[in-house]
Amino acid sequence: MLFDRRRYHRDNYVYLLAEGDDAVLVDPxxxxxxxxxxxxxxxxxxxxxxTHGHADHSGGSAEVRAALGAPEVEVYGHRGDAAWFAPDVDVAGRRTLALGALRVGVQEVPGHTPGSVLYSWRGKLLTGDTLFWAGCGNCRHGGDPARLAESFLGPIAALDGALEVHPGHDYAEANLPFALALEPENAAARARLEAVRAARAAGAEPPASELAEERAVNPFLRVGTPAIRGALAARAPGAALEGDAERFVALRALRDRFEA
Known part of the structure; x- marks a missing residue:
């Protein structure tokens, strides 16, 4: 088995999964x-x-296919993102993909885009622009924060905490100050920020977090906690905060305006 990632552009990641002679690229x-x-x-x-159709994730597929032999390479994605790309195989309604020797789980999580999905494989969770280290995707480019809230409170909340989170961008150093502004006493968030900065200083990539760690750090996974509820009440007076979905939407709006 092989799992690796590589940075491109400023902070994007492409992933490689392989078993035997079968290999998969995710978001090239x-x-x-x-x-x-x-x-x-x-x-x-x-x-x-x-994971979704935005060009910084899907824009290299045609060139990859041409280089590897177009008829032999299949491109998978969700039809909900047809505005950006047209996959060969639609993953809508699928829970598992058989890709040669690889068995990859699929979870539909609309919100960042209509067709956003998560992929899981051998304990790794590839989250695209839906779930980031200490954050979540914005909804400015074809997204819907209310649908994103449903995805976080439903399918993402039900996932195994032992899964490693592997996002489509490294935004950890930008997201963690927002988490700490909301919860200054969150020791897990402070430790994570120190680890991320130490990795950067050493010229290394940040280590992956487990989903259980994200649940201790990531405010978008903590909207029901007293600390986040109190922080929202103080920072978003007058906002509709009756339930976790409303709190999530208000939190996303706060993050859009946040400057460290």
Missing amino acids: GDARVALALAADHGVRPRFVLH
Whole structure:
């Protein structure tokens, strides 16, 4: 089994999954970087998965297919994001994908875009722009914060806490100050920020977090806690905060305006 990631653009990640002779690229927004990642491991991907359709994640697929042999490479994604790309295989309504020797779980999580999905494989959770380290995706480009709230409070809340979170961007150092502004006494968030900054200082990528850790750190997974409820009441007076879904939407609006 093989699992690796590589940074492209400023903070995007492309992922490579492989078992035996079968390999999968996830979100190859930069074809050159994605192909180099596969070549460095000596594998030839036959499958491309997209967590959503935004061009910084899906824009390299055509070049990847051309380089690897278009008829042999299948591109998977959700039809809800047809405004941005057209997958060969629609994952809507699917819970599992059989990709050669790989079995990949699928979870539909609309909100950042209508067709956003999570993929799970061997304890790894590939979250695209839906769930970030210490944050969540914005809804400015075809998204809906109310639908994102439903995804967080429903399917994401039900996931196993032991899953490793592997997002589509490294926004940890930007997101954690917001988490600490809401919860200054959150020792887990402070420790995570120190670990992220230490990795950056060493020229390394931040270590992946487990979903259980995100539930201790990430305010969007903590909207029902007294600390976040109190922080929202103080920072969003007059907002509709009757339930967790309303609190999530208010929190997303606060994050949109936040400056460290």
